[in-house]
Amino acid sequence: MTSSAIEVAGLRKAYGDKVVLDGIDFDVRQGGIFSLLGPNGAGKTTTVNVLTTLTKADGGTVRVAGHDVAADAKAVRAAIGVTGQFAAVDDLLTGQENLQLMVDLKGGGRRVVAELLERFELAEAARKPVSTYSGGMRRKLDLAMTLVGAPRIIFLDEPTTGLDPRSRRTMWTIIRELVADGVTIFLTTQYLEEADQLADRIAVLDRGRLVAQGTPDELKSRLPGTHVRLRFADTADLDAAARLFAGSARDDEGLALRVPSDGGTKSLRGLLDRLDEHSLNAEAFSVHTPDLDDVFLALTGRTAEDAK
Structure with a gap:
C-alpha cells in the first residue's frame, strides 16, 4: 500500500492557447489535509476538476486512491467525495430527504441518514425544507451528503466561503474530526487563516505553476521579517x-x-x-513572524484580498 492518497506529476492543461496548468507536481499523503492556495485564475478549480475526473488533462499523470484518473475514472469516483464552492442541495426537499436521495444513489440505509443528521447537528431541522436553512446549515448538509458511501478522500473546494466566523469554525471542527477518522482532505480556500489552522501541507499555485510547497511553518520561515x-x-x-x-x-x-x-x-x-x-x-x-498573507504576497505579488 502506498502512503500517498494523491500523486500528481507533470500535470498540464490548456484551453486553446491559454495554459492553465503548466506541468505541476505534488503528493498528498494519506490521512492529512493538503491545501492548494492561489489567486483567482491560478488554476485551482481546474486542478480539482482533473483530480475528480471532471476534466481530462492534456499531459502528466494523476493517481487518486491508487487509481489512474484517465484509465480508471470509475474507481476514482468510487473512492472520493466532492464538496464544491456552492452547496449542492435541493431547496425543495427536506434535509432528511436530501440525504436519503444520496443514500439511494450510493447505497446504505435509514441508519446512515440518522447518524449523519445527528453528527452534523441537523436532526432538529431534518424535516424542514432546505430553503429555510441558514448558510452554515446548508454547508453542513452538503458535507454530510458527501460522506454517504464513506469516501476516504474528500475534495473541499472553498467550503466555508460566505459563512460567518462561528459557522466557519464549526466546519473546521468537522474537518478535523474527519481527518482523525483517517480521511484525507484536499482543500482549496480563499482564507489564509483557514489553511494555516488546518493544513499539514500547503502548495501555492500562481499562473499555472506551483511556486512553493511545504508546511505552513516552512513557508513562513522562508521570509525575512521575524x-x-x-x-x-x-x-x-x-x-x-x-x-x-x-x-x-x-x-x-x-x-x-x-x-x-x-x-x-x-x-x-x-x-x-x-x-x-x-x-x-x-x-x-x-x-x-511573517504570516501566510506575507508569504502569499511574496510569492504571487498580491495580497490574498487583492487576489480574490
Whole structure:
C-alpha cells in the first residue's frame, strides 16, 4: 500500500492557447489535509476538476486512491467525495430527504441518514425544507451528503466561503474530526487563516505553476521579517536599547523597539542577556513572524484580498 492518497506529476492543461496548468507536481499523503492556495485564475478549480475526473488533462499523470484518473475514472469516483464552492442541495426537499436521495444513489440505509443528521447537528431541522436553512446549515448538509458511501478522500473546494466566523469554525471542527477518522482532505480556500489552522501541507499555485510547497511553518520561515518587539517604561531605556541593537526600528509613541531575530531560543537568550548586561528592563517582549498573507504576497505579488 502506498502512503500517498494523491500523486500528481507533470500535470498540464490548456484551453486553446491559454495554459492553465503548466506541468505541476505534488503528493498528498494519506490521512492529512493538503491545501492548494492561489489567486483567482491560478488554476485551482481546474486542478480539482482533473483530480475528480471532471476534466481530462492534456499531459502528466494523476493517481487518486491508487487509481489512474484517465484509465480508471470509475474507481476514482468510487473512492472520493466532492464538496464544491456552492452547496449542492435541493431547496425543495427536506434535509432528511436530501440525504436519503444520496443514500439511494450510493447505497446504505435509514441508519446512515440518522447518524449523519445527528453528527452534523441537523436532526432538529431534518424535516424542514432546505430553503429555510441558514448558510452554515446548508454547508453542513452538503458535507454530510458527501460522506454517504464513506469516501476516504474528500475534495473541499472553498467550503466555508460566505459563512460567518462561528459557522466557519464549526466546519473546521468537522474537518478535523474527519481527518482523525483517517480521511484525507484536499482543500482549496480563499482564507489564509483557514489553511494555516488546518493544513499539514500547503502548495501555492500562481499562473499555472506551483511556486512553493511545504508546511505552513516552512513557508513562513522562508521570509525575512521575524523580529522581537521590546516595550520599555520610558524614552531613556528605549534610547539605550536602540543604541545596543544595530538595525532595530523604533516606535517612539509605543516606547517599543523592533529587533531583527530568527526567533530561536539561542538568539532570544542572547538578546535578553545583553539587556541585562546593560541594566535595561523591557516591560514586555513578543516574537513576531511573517504570516501566510506575507508569504502569499511574496510569492504571487498580491495580497490574498487583492487576489480574490
